[in-house]
Amino acid sequence: MNIYHKILELIDQHDSFAISAHVNPDGDSIGAQLALYSFLADLNKYVRIFNTDPIPPNYHFLPFSEKIEQPCDLDGYSPEVLIVLDASTLVRIGNHLSKNLVPQQLTINIDHHASADRFGDYNLVESGASSTCEIVYKLIQLSGTKIGYKQAMALYTGIMFDTGCFRYSNSTSQVHHIAANLIDQGIEVDKIYRAVYETNPVRRLRLLTKALETVEISPDGKIAWLIISKKMFDHTGTTLEDADGIINQIRSIDTIEVAIMAVSNAQEQSKISMRSKDYVDVGKICAEFGGGGHARAAGCLIDKSCETALEMVIEITEKYIDI
Ligand code: AMP
Ligand code: MN
Numbered sequence: 001m002n003i004y005h006k007i008l009e010l011i012d013q014h015d016s017f018a019i020s021a022h023v024n025p026d027g028d029s030i031g032a033q034l035a036l037y038s039f040l041a042d043l044n045k046y047v048r049i050f051n052t053d054p055i056p057p058n059y060h061f062l063p064f065s066e067k068i069e070q071p072c073d074l075d076g077y078s079p080e081v082l083i084v085l086d087a088s089t090l091v092r093i094g095n096h097l098s099k100n101l102v103p104q105q106l107t108i109n110i111d112h113h114a115s116a117d118r119f120g121d122y123n124l125v126e127s128g129a130s131s132t133c134e135i136v137y138k139l140i141q142l143s144g145t146k147i148g149y150k151q152a153m154a155l156y157t158g159i160m161f162d163t164g165c166f167r168y169s170n171s172t173s174q175v176h177h178i179a180a181n182l183i184d185q186g187i188e189v190d191k192i193y194r195a196v197y198e199t200n201p202v203r204r205l206r207l208l209t210k211a212l213e214t215v216e217i218s219p220d221g222k223i224a225w226l227i228i229s230k231k232m233f234d235h236t237g238t239t240l241e242d243a244d245g246i247i248n249q250i251r252s253i254d255t256i257e258v259a260i261m262a263v264s265n266a267q268e269q270s271k272i273s274m275r276s277k278d279y280v281d282v283g284k285i286c287a288e289f290g291g292g293g294h295a296r297a298a299g300c301l302i303d304k305s306c307e308t309a310l311e312m313v314i315e316i317t318e319k320y321i322d323i
């Protein structure tokens with residue numbers, strides 16, 4: 001029996017579920033959680049969604065987004081099955097949740113990270129998939145239930161997000177077929193795009209302006225980086241989630257192969273985001289610092305100032321550039 005059928009069988013055999021996903025949720029993790037929630041709820045399962053961080057307001061338009069809980073404590077709730085989405089390690093769902101959200105029976109991991117460490121009792125991991133939403137789509141399709149409007153909204157949002165709006169190399173023919181099927185459910189792609197990308201408060205633009213002033217480029221023009229400091233957040237009234245997406249601005253520089261963004265977080269650590277265009281496997285670079293991700297988009301946390309963290313990451317990146 002293949003892993004898709006096995007997971008459908010496990011869903012059939014159990015009644016209570018919890019769905020979690022990585023910290024600092026993004027379009028793919030949120031879309032996958034809400035589509036899976038809707039699928040399980042339609043099967044009359046008892047299901048709750050727990051995340052460490054709240055979802056950004058630009059995802060509030062998604063059906064069932066209000067079902068996502070950020071528990072201080074879980075009131076002793078222990079589901080039969082825990083399903084962890086879009087997270088390559090259990091601790092990616094957050095320290096507190098990873099220790100306290102303990103299922104009675106089993107954990108299922110559904111993910112598309114090359115760095116997935118397969119921590120579940122059952123692991124549906126496809127590193128060739130564009131997004132976790134693509135995998136959840138296939139799972140629901142295989143079950144024979146109809147993917148309706150609400151699930152289509154969530155799944156399209158996730159696929160759109162992780163493919164950079166169908167621009168990255170993971171925008172396969174299959175991705176476009178899936179997107180076509182989702183659009184056939186009556187979703188309005190322009191409204192989804194606008195909700196996710198064109199509802200920025202002006203403070204976010206002010207943060208972008210400050211961040212762009214810090215851009216530096218290596219002498220060979222192949223690596224570019226920028227810093228977002230705590231001061232910038234304070235001056236513009238922004239928070240960590242407002243920094244999402246800013247890295248794409250430097251990815252657009254013509255000579256660049258690798259873009260790096262260092263963001264100072266509340267714990268005085270540096271959150272490193274990396275993107276590459278063509279050949280550098282930034283997932284491997286981030287893995288050297290205990291993080292992970294994909295070949296073209298990855299991240300890690302470094303317990304140093306942004307300046308020091310950047311120096312360390314650039315040094316390693318130069319080696320990969322020269323390969
Ligand atoms: P980001 O730069 O935060 O948008 O993340 C890019 C990709 O790297 C996503 O697929 C993340 O799941 C992954 N990623 C980011 N930070 C980490 C981390 N600390 N550990 C493992 N994977 C990460
Ligand atoms: Mn994600």
Ligand code: MN
Pocket residue numbers: 028029086112130131132162
């Ligand atoms: Mn993803």
